[in-house]
Amino acid sequence: MDCDKCGAEAVMHAAYSGLHLCEDHFCRSVEKRVRSRVREDGLVPDDATPEAPDTWIIGLSGGKDSVVLAQILHETFAEDPRIELVALSIHEGIEGYRDESLAACEILTDDLDMRHEVVTYEDEFGLQMDDVAADDPENMAPCAYCGVFRRDVLSRYAERFDADKLLTGHNLDDEAQTALMNFLEGDLTQMADHFDASIGGFDTDGAKAGQPRPRHVPEDMVPRAKPLRDVPEKEVALYAHLRDLPAHITECPHASEAYRGEIQQLLLTLEENHPGTRHSIMSGYEELAGIVADEVREDQQADYGDCDRCGAPTARDVCRKCALVESVTE
Amino acid sequence: MRVTVEVVGEDTHEVEVPADATYADLLQPLDVSPHEISVLVDGRPVPEDATVDAEEVTVLRLIKGG
Numbered sequence: 123m124d125c126d127k128c129g130a131e132a133v134m135h136a137a138y139s140g141l142h143l144c145e146d147h148f149c150r151s152v153e154k155r156v157r158s159r160v161r162e163d164g165l166v167p168d169d170a171t172p173e174a175p176d177t178w179i180i181g182l183s184g185g186k187d188s189v190v191l192a193q194i195l196h197e198t199f200a201e202d203p204r205i206e207l208v209a210l211s212i213h214e215g216i217e218g219y220r221d222e223s224l225a226a227c228e229i230l231t232d233d234l235d236m237r238h239e240v241v242t243y244e245d246e247f248g249l250q251m252d253d254v255a256a257d258d259p260e261n262m263a264p265c266a267y268c269g270v271f272r273r274d275v276l277s278r279y280a281e282r283f284d285a286d287k288l289l290t291g292h293n294l295d296d297e298a299q300t301a302l303m304n305f306l307e308g309d310l311t312q313m314a315d316h317f318d319a320s321i322g323g324f325d326t327d328g329a330k331a332g333q334p335r336p337r338h339v340p341e342d343m344v345p346r347a348k349p350l351r352d353v354p355e356k357e358v359a360l361y362a363h364l365r366d367l368p369a370h371i372t373e374c375p376h377a378s379e380a381y382r383g384e385i386q387q388l389l390l391t392l393e394e395n396h397p398g399t400r401h402s403i404m405s406g407y408e409e410l411a412g413i414v415a416d417e418v419r420e421d422q423q424a425d426y427g428d429c430d431r432c433g434a435p436t437a438r439d440v441c442r443k444c445a446l447v448e449s450v451t452e
Numbered sequence: 453m454r455v456t457v458e459v460v461g462e463d464t465h466e467v468e469v470p471a472d473a474t475y476a477d478l479l480q481p482l483d484v485s486p487h488e489i490s491v492l493v494d495g496r497p498v499p500e501d502a503t504v505d506a507e508e509v510t511v512l513r514l515i516k517g518g
Contacts (some may be wrong), residue, residue, distance in 0.1 A: 123502040135499035142499050186515065295487075356487050359514050360497055363490065371515050390485040 134360060137397035145364050152361045155352045156194045162333055164325035165287065165347055172203035179285040179344075181276060182209040182231070182238070184223030186362040186369040187291030189230055191350050193367055195289070196234045208283055212275055213242040214268055215250025216374065223370035230368050239283070241275050247447045255376045259449045264376035267446055274434065274443040280344035290320075292348040295355040297321070298400040299385045301407035306385075314418035317411035320346035335412035338419055342435055354400065456508045457482070469504065476500040478509060488514050 123132045125144035132142035143151060160166070170176040180195060182188045192209055199205040211227045213220050224240065231238035243249055255264040280288045292300075304313045322337025324345070339345045350358060362369045392399040428434070429441035436442070453471055457478050458464045467478050475491045475498055486500045492510040 123499045131496075132499050132502070133497040135501045137501075354487065355514060356490065359512075360490055363497070363512070373515050390487050393487055394485055 133364065134357070136357070138401060149361060149364060152353055152357060153194055153197070156349045157198055159349045159352050160198070162323070163347055164323050164333070165349070166204065167324065170204040175204050175206045176286045177206045177208065177284060179280050179283060179288045180207060180209045181288065181290045182211050182227050184211065184226035184370040185291070186359050186371070187293055187350060189226065189367050189369040190358050190362050191289065191291040192230060192234065192236065193365070195349070196236060200234070207236055208285070209236050209238045210276070210279055211238065211240045212272060213240060214271070215243050215252055216376065217252055219372055219375055222372065226368045226370040239279070241279055243271055246275055247271060247451070249447065249450055251376060254450050257450060259452070260446070263378040263380070265379050267450065268376070270443050270446055277344055285344055288344050288346045290346060290348055291350050293350045293353055293355045293358050294400050294404065295386065295389070297348065297351045298389055298403045299382055301403055302385050302389065303382065305407070310414050311418055313411045314415040317415040318419070319343070320348055321351070321408055322412060322415065334408055337415070351404070453504070455504060455506070457511060458508070459511045459513065461513070473504050474501050475504055475509065478504065479511070482511070484513070
């Protein structure tokens with residue numbers, strides 16, 4: 123089977139586009155999609171200069187997605203003095219699993235000569251996810267605790283490093299799952315938050331043709347972006363494999379997002395029978411979430427105050443993270 | 453034709469397919485979506501819609517999280 127671009131031996135077939143690509147054209151196509159997304163979302167602000175660069179934190183777990191993201195961003199921006207890249211890894215206290223993936227992070231960041239910071243739940247909250255998963259005082263999936271702690275760490279450290287943006291390695295499958303979950307849960311507020319926090323555009327001077335609607339970044343919040351969100355998960359994995367990137371290949375031992383797993387299977391079946399489903403879900407969802415955000419935003423602003431304990435923005439007296447830390451360390 | 457399909461980290465299957473079968477056809481007995489795996493022949497990825505041209509293939513499963 124030959125590459126549709128050059129006739130060399132193909133390494134993959136993308137059913138949604140009908141293309142067969144060789145290693146070289148496939149890798150270029152992944153890189154091109156990431157760069158287009160960076161451009162379309164308006165990630166590089168017009169006022170970034172070598173003297174006042176835009177600082178981007180890359181959430182680096184050592185898994186394939188974040189490793190591919192860090193590698194491509196490095197190749198795109200290492201020579202660009204307007205952008206500063208910092209990798210941030212979190213050790214949740216998952217023995218074995220996270221030690222190995224942090225080793226992958228070290229190899230990559232050494233290789234790229236990229237600044238790399240590691241934060242632990244132990245230092246931050248005095249807890250280990252292995253214990254939380256075993257004790258489970260709130261009767262929840264481990265991911266539910268871990269997600270709250272992770273968001274807290276990422277946003278606090280993004281602020282501490284004076285970051286302008288927080289970039290994560292979510293791929294097309296991840297985002298299409300989230301979109302479908304938000305839709306099936308009927309949660310418009312969640313959709314609006316998703317748009318303003320991570321998928322809306324940064325260009326505020328009116329969306330040009332083909333560009334996403336602009337997001338409104340809430341005060342005190344470091345905005346997120348997902349430059350891999352046009353690339354299917356399988357292609358991210360293939361890219362990491364072909365370029366021999368040091369990605370860690372074990373699943374978290376506590377992984378347990380049952381509903382997401384169900385949605386994932388549903389999406390894969392749809393994709394198999396109707397190639398392009400993930401792409402069309404996302405293009406409709408991005409538009410829809412932008413419209414919803416414009417509607418919902420007005421009503422929401424009011425009741426945010428500061429957490430009595432940690433000062434984080436919250437609608438309650440004590441934020442969710444502080445409540446969970448208390449519950450698991452009691 | 454008979455093809456040996458090794459799923460890395462799991463088990464190995466002997467799969468019987470017609471001569472014009474594709475690599476995707478080899479996945480039928482494995483209960484995996486082509487979107488969750490890569491098929492390798494001699495360590496090189498191959499398009500899943502290509503006609504099988506090997507007696508042994510390796511199947512790499514995707515790992516979630518990253």
